[in-house]
Amino acid sequence: xxxxxxxxxxxxxxxxxxxxxxxxxxxxxxxxxxxxxxxxxxxxxxxxxxxxxxxxxxxxxxxxxxxxxxxxxxxxxxxxxxxxxxxxxxxxxxxxxxxxxxxxxxxxxxxxxxxxxxxxxxxxxxxxxxxxxxxxxxxxxxxxxxxxxxxxxxxxxxxxxxxxxxxxxxxxxxxxxxxxxxxxxx
Amino acid sequence: xxxxxxxxxxxxxxxxxxxxxxxxxxxxxxxxxxxxxxxxxxxxxxxxxxxxxxxxxxxxxxxxxxxxxxxxxxxxxxxxxxxxxxxxxxxxxxxxxxxxxxxxxxxxxxxxxxxxxxxxxxxxxxxxxxxxxxxxxxxxxxxxxxxxxxxxxxxxxxxxxxxxxxxxxxxxxxxxxxxxxxxxxx
Numbered sequence: 001x002x003x004x005x006x007x008x009x010x011x012x013x014x015x016x017x018x019x020x021x022x023x024x025x026x027x028x029x030x031x032x033x034x035x036x037x038x039x040x041x042x043x044x045x046x047x048x049x050x051x052x053x054x055x056x057x058x059x060x061x062x063x064x065x066x067x068x069x070x071x072x073x074x075x076x077x078x079x080x081x082x083x084x085x086x087x088x089x090x091x092x093x094x095x096x097x098x099x100x101x102x103x104x105x106x107x108x109x110x111x112x113x114x115x116x117x118x119x120x121x122x123x124x125x126x127x128x129x130x131x132x133x134x135x136x137x138x139x140x141x142x143x144x145x146x147x148x149x150x151x152x153x154x155x156x157x158x159x160x161x162x163x164x165x166x167x168x169x170x171x172x173x174x175x176x177x178x179x180x181x182x183x184x185x186x
Numbered sequence: 187x188x189x190x191x192x193x194x195x196x197x198x199x200x201x202x203x204x205x206x207x208x209x210x211x212x213x214x215x216x217x218x219x220x221x222x223x224x225x226x227x228x229x230x231x232x233x234x235x236x237x238x239x240x241x242x243x244x245x246x247x248x249x250x251x252x253x254x255x256x257x258x259x260x261x262x263x264x265x266x267x268x269x270x271x272x273x274x275x276x277x278x279x280x281x282x283x284x285x286x287x288x289x290x291x292x293x294x295x296x297x298x299x300x301x302x303x304x305x306x307x308x309x310x311x312x313x314x315x316x317x318x319x320x321x322x323x324x325x326x327x328x329x330x331x332x333x334x335x336x337x338x339x340x341x342x343x344x345x346x347x348x349x350x351x352x353x354x355x356x357x358x359x360x361x362x363x364x365x366x367x368x369x370x371x372x
Contacts, residue, residue: 022210024208024210024211025210095292098284098288099291101284101347101348102208102281102285104350105208105284106281111350115349115350115351146345146351147360147364149344150341150344150345150361151364154339154341154342154343154344155337155340155341156340157340157343157344157348158336158339158340158343158344159332161287162283162287163301164290164301165332174333175336177371178333178369178371179368181367181368181371182337182364182365182367183364185364185367
């Protein structure tokens, strides 16, 4: 394998191992086996499983999301909900995120990396959506992108990851309208 | 100790152990030590740490919450937010809930107990709030209590437990107004 291919194989293996056994039970040995490489290939790149996972979380967050730019606040919120629902329904997200939160509760380094990743990634898009809506006069200049993130991701995270429920037909359309009503109220 | 006192001491010790070391690392031995009882006292009551935790989750959920009954949808939502914010800011909640969710991702028995506990507990209150609001004509008869739960708990859970952020001054007032706007739109 080329050096870049080995790195990619290890990254993919980490997500699979995280989903399968969780952070606490995951080992460098298991990752190497799943990636089809030697343990030294992993240790040459990352000094521990913690630094490996933190690096991956940061890399995923840095990719960011494109601004939806649909031309309306409703359209943008609806688009964000679609992307978020897709991501949160993925088994890796519903297993890996709670898993990392457990570690974060007892490890400030993980907590800070996750916080930074969430702020940079999702909230970056929220800032663009708010900026566009302010530009169109749909939101006041004082509108807070953090509020958008709480209202867009919170209900979906609760329903899909915490309660592990379903999304009834029309749920995202309805939630988008609710979020817009919440943001634009009097 | 009286038999009931032993049971209570064990229950309190389980919450402390869960918060301190997490479900995966928690042991019956550690629980017994913290409770100041012998291991057999624990095993006489529960056959495993899993049945112990599931029993506790069910017990907490069964206590339920009183309906706020403030006389308005805004007042009721604001009261629910206050209780939820208080509970979610408690270290036990922010450590134990994600921990159980991690186990739930790989253990259907835990997943089902949590789902039932959440539905019975919080959503029971939401159903009362919706019933009262429908009675006052503030919400249509088709209003869905699950929607109330998603909008009340989702943003708070996201901000307090996932991102581990703060609540800025006025946040709960503002969120209550947002939730009411979302529920009563069009």
